[in-house]
Amino acid sequence: GQQVMQIPQYQHVQEGEDFTTYCNSSTTLSNIQWYKQRPGGHPVFLIQLVKSGEVKKQKRLTFQFGEAKKNSSLHITATQTTDVGTYFCAGPGGFKTIFGAGTRLFVKA
Amino acid sequence: DADVTQTPRNRITKTGKRIMLECSQTKGHDRMYWYRQDPGLGLRLIYYSFDVKDINKGEISDGYSVSRQAQAKFSLSLESAIPNQTALYFCATSDYRGGDTQYFGPGTRLTVL
Numbered sequence: 001g002q003q004v005m006q007i008p009q010y011q012h013v014q015e016g017e018d019f020t021t022y023c024n025s026s027t028t029l030s031n032i033q034w035y036k037q038r039p040g041g042h043p044v045f046l047i048q049l050v051k052s053g054e055v056k057k058q059k060r061l062t063f064q065f066g067e068a069k070k071n072s073s074l075h076i077t078a079t080q081t082t083d084v085g086t087y088f089c090a091g092p093g094g095f096k097t098i099f100g101a102g103t104r105l106f107v108k109a
Numbered sequence: 110d111a112d113v114t115q116t117p118r119n120r121i122t123k124t125g126k127r128i129m130l131e132c133s134q135t136k137g138h139d140r141m142y143w144y145r146q147d148p149g150l151g152l153r154l155i156y157y158s159f160d161v162k163d164i165n166k167g168e169i170s171d172g173y174s175v176s177r178q179a180q181a182k183f184s185l186s187l188e189s190a191i192p193n194q195t196a197l198y199f200c201a202t203s204d205y206r207g208g209d210t211q212y213f214g215p216g217t218r219l220t221v222l
Contacts, residue, residue: 009149031208042199042213043152050208088151090211095159096142096167097209101151 002027002093006100014108019076021103023089030092032065032072037102038085079107112136113214115200121220128187130217132200138212140205141183143167143175146197146216155198158183190221 003026013019023032031050035043047056049065049072056063062075076083086102113134122128132141143155154167156175164175172194174186187194200214 006151033208033210035211042216043211045210045212048208048210092209095165096154096157097203097211099144099152101149 002091002098004089004091004093004098004100006089006103008103009101010104010106012106012108013079015081016078019079019083019105021074021087021089021105023072023074023100025070025091025098028069030069032069033090033097034063034072034074035088035090035099036085037088041085043088076105079105081107081109083107113200113202113212115198115214115217117217118215119218119220121222122190123222124191126190126221128190128219130185130198130200130219132183132185132214134181134200134202134212134214136202136204136212137180138202138204139180140203140209141177142201142203142211143173143183143185144199144201144213145169146199152199155185187219187221190219192221195219195221 005024033048034046037043053067054065060077064073084107086104088102090097090099116131139160142157144152153169155173157165158177161177176184198217201211203209203211
């Protein structure tokens with residue numbers, strides 16, 4: 001079946017360092033979504049990308065959708081302690097949404 | 110998201126007990142979902158419903174059942190709880206007109222002893 005894979009599983013960074021998580025789908029996606037889950041919280045929608053090669057920015061976060069619409073990345077510039085949490089990508093799979101396993105980000109002050 | 114509520118927020122129960130987790134939403138969405146989260150395994154879909162008369166199994170439905178009582182209510186039952194059902198359970202809603210963006214409830218932490 002369709003799979004959405006995410007790497008790395010964990011990332012430890014020093015505050016101020018950059019962070020990137022990558023998402024790869026086994027099939028072409030019509031769109032990709034990114035969510036953030038703070039420790040002890042629930043996943044919260046961040047953004048959706050639809051177009052091939054699309055790049056969107058939210059302050060220090062940059063989201064990219066690959067040209068083939070099978071991969072995506074989330075890059076955080078100059079991480080802050082408020083960035084800690086797990087970042088999930090998700091894509092449509094038939095009539096439902098398939099989530100990646102997530103990348104957990106730890107930020108050391 | 111305050112528009113999606115789950116009860117209870119925490120539950121400890123014993124093996125063999127029947128448990129019901131409830132979800133309500135005020136977003137007016139037709140689509141509702143139940144997910145299970147385990148450390149390192151992300152979010153796995155248990156059941157989903159696209160309207161009151163539509164119920165579909167997800168990837169890990171064994172041992173679970175659901176009921177869609179109304180557009181706004183979707184409950185998950187564990188008929189006979191077992192320890193490996195200890196997990197964090199999330200309800201979510203979506204609107205296909207909004208690209209199926211998922212709006213999650215606060216979660217229910219279930220422990221089966």
